[in-house]
Amino acid sequence: MVKKLLCLAFISLFYFSSAQITGTITNTKGEPLPFVNILVENTYKGTTSNNDGYYELSVIEKKSYTLVYTYLGYKTVKKTVNITTFPFNIDIILEEESVSLSEVLLESEENPANAIIRQTIAKRKENLEKIQSFKADFYSRGLIRIKDAPEKILGQEIGDLGGGLDSTRSGIIYLSETISKIQYLRPDQLKEKITASKVSGDDNGFSFNNAQDVDYNFYNNTVSFGNEIVSPIANNAFSYYRYKLEGIFYDDRGNLINKINVIPKRENDPVFAGTIYIVEDQWTLYAIELDITGTQARIPAADVISLKQSFSYSERDSLWALISQSIDFKYGIFGIKGDGRFTAVYSNYEFNTNLSSKDFGAEIVSFENQANKKDSIFWKQIRPVPLTEEERTDYVKKDSIQTVRESITYLDSVDRAENKFKLGDVLGYTYKNSYKKYSLGFDIPISGVQFNTVQGFTTQLNLFYTKQLDEFRRYFNANASIQYGFSDDRLRATASLTCKFNNINRRFLTLSGGVRAEQFNGSNPITPIGNTIASLFFEENYMKLYERRYVQLNYSEELFNGFRVYSNVSYENRTALFNTTDQAFYPRADKEYLTNNPIDPTSTDAPFEEHNIVKFNLTGQINFGQKYLSYPDSKFNISSDKYPTLVLSYEKGLGATVEDYNFDQIKARLYQSFNIADKGRFRYNLRAGKFFNADDIAFMDYQHFNGNQINVSRQGNYTNVFNNLGYYDLSTNDSYLEMHAEHDFNGFILGKIPGLNKLNFNLILGAHNLSTPDNKPYQEFTIGIDNIGWGKWRFLRFDYIRSYQGGFQGDAFLFGLKFF
Numbered sequence: 074m075v076k077k078l079l080c081l082a083f084i085s086l087f088y089f090s091s092a093q094i095t096g097t098i099t100n101t102k103g104e105p106l107p108f109v110n111i112l113v114e115n116t117y118k119g120t121t122s123n124n125d126g127y128y129e130l131s132v133i134e135k136k137s138y139t140l141v142y143t144y145l146g147y148k149t150v151k152k153t154v155n156i157t158t159f160p161f162n163i164d165i166i167l168e169e170e171s172v173s174l175s176e177v178l179l180e181s182e183e184n185p186a187n188a189i190i191r192q193t194i195a196k197r198k199e200n201l202e203k204i205q206s207f208k209a210d211f212y213s214r215g216l217i218r219i220k221d222a223p224e225k226i227l228g229q230e231i232g233d234l235g236g237g238l239d240s241t242r243s244g245i246i247y248l249s250e251t252i253s254k255i256q257y258l259r260p261d262q263l264k265e266k267i268t269a270s271k272v273s274g275d276d277n278g279f280s281f282n283n284a285q286d287v288d289y290n291f292y293n294n295t296v297s298f299g300n301e302i303v304s305p306i307a308n309n310a311f312s313y314y315r316y317k318l319e320g321i322f323y324d325d326r327g328n329l330i331n332k333i334n335v336i337p338k339r340e341n342d343p344v345f346a347g348t349i350y351i352v353e354d355q356w357t358l359y360a361i362e363l364d365i366t367g368t369q370a371r372i373p374a375a376d377v378i379s380l381k382q383s384f385s386y387s388e389r390d391s392l393w394a395l396i397s398q399s400i401d402f403k404y405g406i407f408g409i410k411g412d413g414r415f416t417a418v419y420s421n422y423e424f425n426t427n428l429s430s431k432d433f434g435a436e437i438v439s440f441e442n443q444a445n446k447k448d449s450i451f452w453k454q455i456r457p458v459p460l461t462e463e464e465r466t467d468y469v470k471k472d473s474i475q476t477v478r479e480s481i482t483y484l485d486s487v488d489r490a491e492n493k494f495k496l497g498d499v500l501g502y503t504y505k506n507s508y509k510k511y512s513l514g515f516d517i518p519i520s521g522v523q524f525n526t527v528q529g530f531t532t533q534l535n536l537f538y539t540k541q542l543d544e545f546r547r548y549f550n551a552n553a554s555i556q557y558g559f560s561d562d563r564l565r566a567t568a569s570l571t572c573k574f575n576n577i578n579r580r581f582l583t584l585s586g587g588v589r590a591e592q593f594n595g596s597n598p599i600t601p602i603g604n605t606i607a608s609l610f611f612e613e614n615y616m617k618l619y620e621r622r623y624v625q626l627n628y629s630e631e632l633f634n635g636f637r638v639y640s641n642v643s644y645e646n647r648t649a650l651f652n653t654t655d656q657a658f659y660p661r662a663d664k665e666y667l668t669n670n671p672i673d674p675t676s677t678d679a680p681f682e683e684h685n686i687v688k689f690n691l692t693g694q695i696n697f698g699q700k701y702l703s704y705p706d707s708k709f710n711i712s713s714d715k716y717p718t719l720v721l722s723y724e725k726g727l728g729a730t731v732e733d734y735n736f737d738q739i740k741a742r743l744y745q746s747f748n749i750a751d752k753g754r755f756r757y758n759l760r761a762g763k764f765f766n767a768d769d770i771a772f773m774d775y776q777h778f779n780g781n782q783i784n785v786s787r788q789g790n791y792t793n794v795f796n797n798l799g800y801y802d803l804s805t806n807d808s809y810l811e812m813h814a815e816h817d818f819n820g821f822i823l824g825k826i827p828g829l830n831k832l833n834f835n836l837i838l839g840a841h842n843l844s845t846p847d848n849k850p851y852q853e854f855t856i857g858i859d860n861i862g863w864g865k866w867r868f869l870r871f872d873y874i875r876s877y878q879g880g881f882q883g884d885a886f887l888f889g890l891k892f893f
């Protein structure tokens with residue numbers, strides 16, 4: 074043991090004393106300068122100063138180095154130092170750059186900035202293609218703060234967020250770092266191997282900072298930044314931006330740098346504002362300092378996001394490469410405010426290597442073994458951007474808090490306090506044992522209070538038990554739900570047992586059973602709240618129910634990347650139900666409720682015979698082009714906009730006590746959603762299917778199509794519904810083809826109309842078609858306005874619908890609510 078301690082002490086001394094050039098960078102007023110780039114001349118080995126102006130540069134050999142200090146708005150400084158001992162300290166004072174317009178020759182009346190931008194746009198594709206591939210080291214740090222956090226959010230206690238909040242309920246709620254090796258191949262292949270990961274307050278955690286999320290290339294026409302944002306040097310940039318030449322200066326190589334102010338033509342367009350720096354004659358980016366609002370990026374919680382990028386020139390490769398990037402942001406929603414920064418540093422580039430498509434696959438992020446077990450000595454040695462005092466304090470504080478809060482003594486004391494039953498818990502209570510990782514309890518949800526003409530008013534009690542099996546999201550869950558209908562005086566109950574086996578292929582097994590009143594359409598197109606309002610206020614009982622007694626087994630898992638299988642088998646007893654009440658808040662003498670028969674709402678006959686049946690379903694889902702992030706004991710799938718998702722299913726009903734109710738059905742679905750550059754987002758959803766031996770099957774086994782008769786929707790988009798069609802008007806037990814398409818112009822049209830562009834509304838066009846053998850094709854065409862509201866509260870949508878079936882059928886208006 075003594076020998077090990079001596080070895081550890083020796084190693085520690087070696088690390089702390091080795092290979093460090095340190096210092097502080099200030100301006101002439103003595104103010105620290107953050108985000109200054111420090112490079113060893115003619116290399117991509119470097120570092121960046123932190124918010125305190127402090128930097129650490131790791132070098133190994135004791136020799137002479139020429140260090141280059143660059144910072145936007147300040148003169149570049151070169152210092153040659155002869156290193157004889159480590160650590161070596163050198164403080165730097167940077168002088169402000171003299172930006173002048175005196176040397177700009179105005180040979181015409183044209184705005185000189187426009188000429189520079191045109192040259193840069195003309196060279197955009199050439200500059201984009203200069204880097205066909207590269208390998209590099211990558212460092213990322215993410216920090217998020219919260220200020221004046223409320224005690225509760227939407228009625229839920231938020232505590233101190235893992236020790237992040239101080240007495241003023243402010244502080245760091247997320248701090249994390251990663252060290253990676255990245256590889257890139259044009260046009261969009263990027264692979265990352267994370268060698269070290271650190272999360273403040275979680276020594277078993279893995280950072281979600283990665284190179285994929287901050288890969289912003291302004292030589293592309295658009296930059297994926299929440300929304301697709303038009304680059305200031307895009308081919309169509311002059312349609313979105315105005316430009317002003319603020320001045321010029323020379324860098325340390327004698328290159329003339331143009332400082333150009335980028336000004337949006339319309340404030341709500343998907344554009345940036347700020348400054349870009351362009352190298353004269355080469356027409357490449359030298360640096361950018363751009364802002365974008367949450368409105369422009371379509372990120373409602375964000376107030377403003379600031380992006381900075383700095384590039385450095387490689388004489389060996391004759392190109393400019395990104396060496397550092399920072400993303401600063403401020404946010405605010407639901408009374409919560411805060412800010413943060415994500416920093417990225419690229420170093421040790423190898424350009425245009427022998428990488429090929431064979432070196433890339435579906436896995437885009439992976440972790441080295443023990444990546445999250447690196448100690449503070451390792452991080453001090455390798456971290457390219459030193460921690461600030463605030464960040465160092467957060468690591469120390471949260472590491473200490475974690476040790477305490479993981480102890481059984483602490484967890485038991487917290488549970489004892491939180492497990493006390495209070496008067497406010499009568500509608501819901503949870504008992505927890507945090508150390509043993511289980512919880513149980515009950516709730517009486519407000520949403521359980523509903524009305525329909527079969528059950529009358531209902532209320533519901535939910536019971537639950539959850540056991541977390543490990544830290545990688547394996548769990549066992551037991552649920553029960555008891556519902557009582559006051560009019561039919563019936564108590565119905567269901568229960569389920571679910572086990573999640575792992576977080577890689579996400580294998581689930583669920584056993585469930587019970588008695589419940591179900592809609593004939595298993596997709597449940599009629600929401601309980603919508604039916605309750607329609608019934609009690611307008612005497613429109615759209616919801617049609619039958620009673621299902623069942624035992625069911627569900628299984629699902631991802632068999633291989635991009636292919637997931639779902640299967641279930643059930644034994645069911647199905648019984649017809651009838652209206653038991655005609656209650657309404659505003660009854661009308663000339664109106665009465667329809668019956669509970671979806672086939673003929675005027676008939677009091679049962680729509681089917683009571684029967685038992687076994688149902689089997691097997692579904693395969695293929696996500697074409699799916700990428701994934703590999704975490705230890707976890708896999709996170711990333712769908713690709715470039716490719717659709719295909720779903721193939723086979724369903725069979727067998728062993729029915731009414732022989733005609735046996736059937737077979739095959740069906741397929743293809744759907745996709747993707748951006749069309751800056752012109753908005755397009756979605757489509759196609760379904761097709763065919764029944765066999767199904768001439769006289771029970772109505773709940775028909776293929777039903779989601780209709781909407783209440784003129785209100787809570788769906789974000791309408792690619793799964795016919796909004797002017799009755800819920801069971803075109804249900805079929807034969808073949809069918811269902812098609813939906815919708816394009817959200819996302820401000821591309823309305824954002825260019827004077828006056829309207831101030832409202833920040835989006836135009837949406839849609840087309841829908843349904844074809845079955847027994848009916849003429851049914852079509853709907855829609856035009857809508859989305860993003861209606863004020864400020865960050867943009868939760869309304871309004872659509873006009875026109876439908877046809879062998880001719881004009883009708884018009885409708887639809888109100889969309891997206892905040893539920």
